[in-house]
Amino acid sequence: MVIHFIRLIALSTLTSLLLIQSAFALTQVTATVDKNPVMEKESFILQVIADDDVDTNALDTSPLLKDFIVGRTSVSSQTSMVNFNTTRTTKWTTVLIARTAGTFTIPALTIESLSTSPISLEVLKTSNQKTSASQDIFITTDVSSKEVYVQEQLTLTVKLHFAAELKRGSLSEPTLDGASITQIGKDKESDTIINGKRYRVIERNYAINPQNSGEFIIKTPVFSGEIISQTNRRSNFLSFADTKPVSALGEDINLTVKPIPDNYQGFWLPSEILTLHQEWQPDNESFMVGEPITRTVILTAAGLSEEQLPKIEMSVPSGIKVYPDQAELHTGMNNSKLVSQKKQNFALVASKVGTYELPEIRIPWWNTVTNKMQYAVIPAKSITITPNEDMANDKQNNNATNSTAQTIPATVNENEPLETKTVIVKEASWLQWLFLALWLLTSFAWLISSFNKKKKNTKTIKAVTQNSYKDLINACDKNNGEKALQLIAPWVAELFSNVNITTLEDAKHFINRTEFNQAVMDLQQCFYGKAAKNWNGNTLKSLIVDINKQPQNTQNQPITLNP
Known part of the structure; x- marks a missing residue:
């Protein structure tokens, strides 16, 4: 009897579940838009409503991509009960933008086995x-x-x-x-x-x-x-906008x-205006031997980023030493145009008296207004170096001091006549020979230690260099000009690990080989010009292999002058 009663309850429950499932089966899918017509480039909202709780991923909006830009889609589900009558809905809200003006049709969208009705949409031209x-x-x-x-x-x-x-x-x-x-x-x-x-x-x-x-x-x-x-609902502290x-x-x-014009030569610098300016401190025509002179060169360009500005170099005649400082870079906006500036300080020190001719500084660039190649130039300048009296007096005082130190006066007694005593310096004793031998042994040991350390550092540098070097060789083998341009500066930076190399101009400066610089310029011209797909990496590869085998001379590296 009990078992029979349990079976009746189970059967009744199953029947109720089947009735509820059939009551909430999907029967209708509708689609509406919040405005029609709409303006070109204006957003509007497409709503698709299903009268059941269905999978949120059931709506496929890909058919809309043909004529519209499809924005974000949000999904919400709702269940309500009124007088024991339960309803369920699933709503998709999608933002659409019409690409162009005209009359378009929002196609039928399918959810499970049901589809929406197509919607004819008019898109008006945005004339002004x-x-x-x-x-x-x-x-x-x-x-x-x-x-x-x-x-x-x-x-x-x-x-x-x-x-x-x-x-x-x-x-x-x-x-x-x-x-x-x-x-x-x-x-x-x-x-x-x-x-x-x-x-x-x-x-x-x-x-x-x-x-x-x-x-x-x-x-x-x-x-x-x-x-x-905007809503017409009455606002209160519990309402949400x-x-x-x-x-x-x-x-x-x-x-x-x-593309880069065929007749252009040099580092490519396209700009509306590019200028060079210099400042001197002190601002004189004549300087003294040993007097520090600061020459500031300022490069300003419109329409170029600070990374595109070239390295500023200055050559000096024999008798003058130059110490370049770290360049300062600045970028700003002027009349809605980007303006970049590079400021380079050079410290000059003359060691000899005379008149010196500082060569001109010349940078080629392409005028994008006149479509012509131009040069930004700082003219050559003559400076006169005069003797430094302070240095001459110091030298005389040093000579006098050394001469006085070699004379050993005798002790003078007021009651005795003045008498000159002679001091005799004996020959080197056995202790002096012992100290000399120890000094020689110490120097010899230091030389051996320095040689081993230099050899070890050389092996380490070569090991580190192999990564960029191999990638650069691989890029040349595949004629990948873009990749090669990106790897040249890192490879040279690892060859000269004690200096800061960040640009192609820095790399060409430190390699300092005419054929290498020409190969890099050919690569830039080929990659950025009309024949971008015809670059052959064999020439650059052979130069890189040859440079990587040879020890690099660091004498031409820039010297940073500490303040």
Whole structure:
């Protein structure tokens, strides 16, 4: 009897579960948009609702990618009961942006075995700023130039305008194939009124350096976020503000990147203006022997990053020694253009009297305004070195002191006549010979120790160098010019481990071989010019192998003068 009763209960429970499952089966899927028509580049919301609790990954939005930019999708599920009547729903909210104007169809979207009805959507053309101002949020972009040379820097300005109250949001980075993009400074905030409507504006600037020539498209940033939507519900301390997801997209920009001109010679420097300036401390035409002289050379360029500025070198005639200091780099904005500056101090010390001719300092660059090769020049300068009386007096005093120290006066007694005594220096005794022998043994031991230490350090340096060296040789074997350009400076930096080498100009300076410098220039011309795919690494490889075998001379390395 008890067993029969348990069976009845189990059967009743199973029947109830089957009835509940059939009651909550998926029967309908609908799709709606929050606005129609919409503006070009304006975001709108697509909502898909299923009348059951289904898998949150059941909606596939990939069919929308053909005509729209698909933003963030949020999913929510809800269960409610009214008079013992239970309903369940699953809602997907997706932010879409129309790419271009026209009439488009949001295709049917399928969830399990049911599909939504297609939606015809009209997208209006954004003809002017007045039309954009009717939107609550939009993006404007401006570029300093739409036609630049390879490695020439251009500035992209992105402004996000919003009239609604933002709760949260993020702005993506612009993209350009084969280019380095860096944000300049911090975001700027301001207010403006467009067509009688007040907007809050967030401005962001980017520096773009295209590395390849050709036709490109700058993909502008996309904004995604949430705004606080207006509601008619009565506010109280328990209510929460309703939010609405939004997105905004700026206009893409067509960009033409021109290659390095065939007639250009030297380190490639494309700029609107490039100047050289010098300062002297003290600012005289005549200096004394041994007097320290500070010569400051300042290189300023518009449209170039500080990493692109070349090494400033100064040659001096015999009789003058030069001590270069660490270069100072500065970058800033001037009239919405990036301006970079390199400041190099040189300490000069003359050891001989005479008139000296300091050679001119000449740096080639390409004027992007006139499309001509120009030179930034500091003219040659003559300086006169005069005798230093203080140094001459010091020398005479030293000679007098040495002469006095060799004379040994006799003891004088006032009651006795003046008498001269002669001091006789005896020949070296056996103790002096013993000290000499010990000194020779010590010097010999020090030489052996220094030789072993130098040999050990040489082995260590060669072991460390092998990594960059092997990668560089491998890049030459594969004719990978881009990889080779990246590895040349690290390889030379490991050859000269006691100095700071960060650029190709530093590497060429320390190798100091004409054929190597020419091979690197050919690689730059080939990689950044028209024949970027025709570079052959055999010539550079043979030079690298030869240089890596030979011990490097450090006499030509720069000397840092401590303050």
